Amino acid sequence: MAAVSVAAVDLGASSGRVMLGEVGSGVLRLTAAARFGNEPVRTPDGLHWNLLELYRQAIAGLAAAVRLAADTPAGRLASVGIDSWAVDYGLLRDGRLLGQPFHYRDERRGGAGPAAVHAAVPAADLYARNGLQFLPFNTVFQLAADDWHRDADRLLLVPDLLAYWLTGEARTERTNASTTGLLDVRTGSWDGDLIDRLGFARSLFTDLVDPGDPLGAVLPGVGEAVGAPGLPVVAVGSHDTASAVVGVPFERAESAYVSLGTWGLVGLELDAPVLTEESRLANFTNEGGVDGTVRYLTNVMGTWLLSETLRTWGRDDLTALLAAAADVPAGSVPVVDVQDPRFVPPGDMPARIAAWCEEHDVPAPTDPASTVRCILESLAAAYARALATATRLSGRLVEVVHVVGGGSQNTLLCQLVADRTGLPVVAGPVEATALGNVLVQGRSAGAVTGGLGALRALVRDTHDLRRHEPTR
């Protein structure tokens, strides 16, 4: 079958994009139809996503993708797929959104939720059921933090909410649903008993769909706005990390990944979950992957620490700063614990790094170049630690580390990961998430066939990858 053209709406925590994808036998190409910022908004009740703005940008981007597709061999878009960060949701009543969704970095998220959930279901029991690492902002904890959900008759995760606005169809895509904490890790279905025990209404949660399933055609008004009446919307790995892992060009099983964006998602693709007590204590998660795989990983700090640092300094010359950081001797900067919760909320990261150093009796970095070097050394050390833990807990041998996502452009960081793991690093593709989104749509349209191995071979054949050998 000839190549098809599809559109991927990919929303990250700090930026979003709509990509035109062309996919078929020997073909996998992305063209940016639109790129836009994702600026959260603080109102007196907390930090929110500006979801209406993201929807507006998605519509404008889709209109641009429709125009671009007209010039491709396929001539038109076959479908649209949406992915975004996980865990956050909109609550609706009678089809209307009740307030703007909260941002997972909102301070109230660390509040009453985890204690309330653990009082009803102890942490070890919860892990045995949902297999999820403890993140204080997992949907289950957000829901338990207040009574807001009692006003609602429907909960939709961010990509599902956008798909609902596009099509009128309310569904929950399974990879992202796995991050709520309310799916049974063994069956991949909603855990009704857990939902009851936590006092949530089962009717809040919709039917589940899998990546590749059709969601429906866009509503007439949407079709008119984007210039493509009846455009089909297809479910993809709607958790961005699930799509990113589809786009990791694994060549063999002895491989690990770091999906490096705002977060550094460090782990392995497995066939079955690891639910041991050791795994729970190491805070490893068993999130749902495309084609029934398990994303066995842990959330480590990502480029967030760096981007907040630049924001604090009022600088945008990352390239120059990285060049200066490359000249700072490795041993001259401290390695800080990037997993310290103080680094989660937005704010003055250099000051927080200095405070961490003072508390731990190590000299703080004094200038921008050494601060950046300190951040990169600390990130690489944390990834190496997480990879060693993943190997130990899963029994999987790891001989190569793939770094994908925006952070894979940071050559110094990729080199430090190679040095600190003692393993070769294969860097790229940068747009792994959009590629994963496009590949699943391409397969759904019949333009490519096969399992994840075939999809990844297509990524390898069509994208330049950079290899870093360990030097120390």
Ligand code: LFR
């Ligand atoms: C990455 C990501 C992570 C998830 C975090 C919060 O963008 O989706 O996988 O843990 O954001 O949703």
